[in-house]
Amino acid sequence: MTPDRRSPRLKDVAEAAGVHISTASRALNERTAALLNPATLERVRETADGLGYRVNGMARALKTRRSMSIGMVVPDITNPFFPPVVRGAEDVLDRAGYSLLLSSSDNDLGRARRQTAAMLEGQADGLLLAMARRDDPLVAELRAGGTPLVLVNRTIDRGGVSAVIPDDFHGALEAVEHLYALGHRRLAFVGGPLSTSNGARRRASFDETVQRLGLPEVAALEAVAFDEQAGYAAAQTLLAEHPRITGVVAGNDLIAVGIIVAAAERGRNCPRDISVVGFNDMLLAGRLQPPLTTIRIPQYDVGTRAAELLMALVADPARSPETVLISGELVVRGSTAPPPASD
Amino acid sequence: MTPDRRSPRLKDVAEAAGVHISTASRALNERTAALLNPATLERVRETADGLGYRVNGMARALKTRRSMSIGMVVPDITNPFFPPVVRGAEDVLDRAGYSLLLSSSDNDLGRARRQTAAMLEGQADGLLLAMARRDDPLVAELRAGGTPLVLVNRTIDRGGVSAVIPDDFHGALEAVEHLYALGHRRLAFVGGPLSTSNGARRRASFDETVQRLGLPEVAALEAVAFDEQAGYAAAQTLLAEHPRITGVVAGNDLIAVGIIVAAAERGRNCPRDISVVGFNDMLLAGRLQPPLTTIRIPQYDVGTRAAELLMALVADPARSPETVLISGELVVRGSTAPPPASD
DNA sequence: CCAACGGTTGCAAACGTTTGCAATGAAGCT
């Protein structure tokens, strides 16, 4: 009954406008529109609007070999660190006309592999990878495949690939020095997994700094993940085995929260009995009980810089890899204080 | 020098395996693999692996008219409410073999329109919309366009479209009754924008419930957004104009935080002088100062249910619209207490 | 008046798949 044609194709608008399909194509394409007679251009555009024409991105992508989409994989979008970086990336991609394909890998290599494969099948023009481990085989594969790639937040040990990461070394150093300045001398580090660059680098920085400061009694533990639960578990061990510790620098804010909770359960109040400094300054970190002293990483900027770098890489695949370090700054709030007087 | 062929096409694996391209296609497709002789099937698959063949999703999508991707637009991924729902959606889509295109609209209709248009040009098979306003013209357009659609978190007034939303009415009712049970009699509501379904419904529920309870002195304000800053601003007015209020139900947790901060600045401590109950139970709500009493909405489930509904809709576009209400439950923590004794 | 030219437009060949249909050959049945 109804004509009920599916959505109009280029051919339809060409016919309706009385021009050849290639002319219609050129009219609807910014880059080629200049070739046309202004009058025809106008006419084609109007009939296209009238018909509610919408270009078929698949056909276009097939022909042009560009999907105008970028894939991004994070460990878990639910971790408060990532939304701002995703948002940053999204904003610059959006401005560049790209769409963002997002997925969470849960730190599962197999899952990440499937997800990136799907993204590449979908012809993503580039990848933003925020889940890399230091020896990640996946990024090696991907790099070999020639996909424009930028690592976010975490990088790999052997370089050769672009990355945008926080200045882990400087951050952890600031954290230690802050505690030292407050008078703490027995410090601990409860970091994230050493298999990640930020776990390892923050740890290395802690080690070096406490040694330089000549601190007598230190401990360093590795939480199994960058989350509250892992921080809580690691803190259990720490508090049991090193009861004299008064200051701890945490692998990130979530781990810090876990430590504070574990301490409270043992009757040790933060910051009265024990000080802890987080890392990242995640959303609401300043509204927690106690408000977290932490190393602020401009998360949004991490996202924008990474996306900008990727855009440059997409434009020029031969561009040589570079890694940009985003520096953080100490923001002191309520979770740190001088050590107990008895000390 | 190097043969340097671009990535292999179906034709390449077909030739390498000594079969026709159509046979190769069938071999690489789960659905059609059964048609083939097991021996050829095996052979084709092995040579495909050997060559590192990866199907061109664009070509496939062009032919099949399915991109196996779903678009999702949220107001702002940075709002802690959304990451869990995105994650929920992602998980079920992933299992169904779909990818997720994400974008943040910032409650800007124009931006949302551009984003959905881009998603549709990219041939997204369906849309998850979490940014709808009650009279949103965009969802009307989209629905007219025949795109499989499900609204998330917010719905429109005139039905006709599937949606997965929290049970706003019941939630707000529980919040009011909780305060009432604690002894509060002078209540206020600081809700989100009335242009959103959850802003309006929570407000309506508040109004009806306080009336039913016969409360003598109430106030109801509208924050301009569901964030801390808007909550803070609205609270300024509230505290100035209705100083005798002792209990307030907030439009969501972020607004609650804003209220608590504003109250503190006026020397009114929560919960000693004023009680506030939030909505959603966002991440870390229980770790705030004070820990938030709130209506817990299972955010992850909202995402999964929405994605499931959308998958059903994609499979059968004629399926009639349905709206599923996700119910919340009161979780009482530290931000509510009996009103001051002087009361 | 002719040739060259620039501005517009049309032509047709891709891009890499999927899939209805036809062809082939082997096996089963009467």
Added chain:
DNA sequence: AGCTTCATTGCAAACGTTTGCAACCGTTGG
């Protein structure tokens, strides 16, 4: 032996664009 049936594979036509090339036309300069 001849006919049917079935399993397997090949053929070729799409899917909706983009784009190098050629053609056309009215101008312009010599």
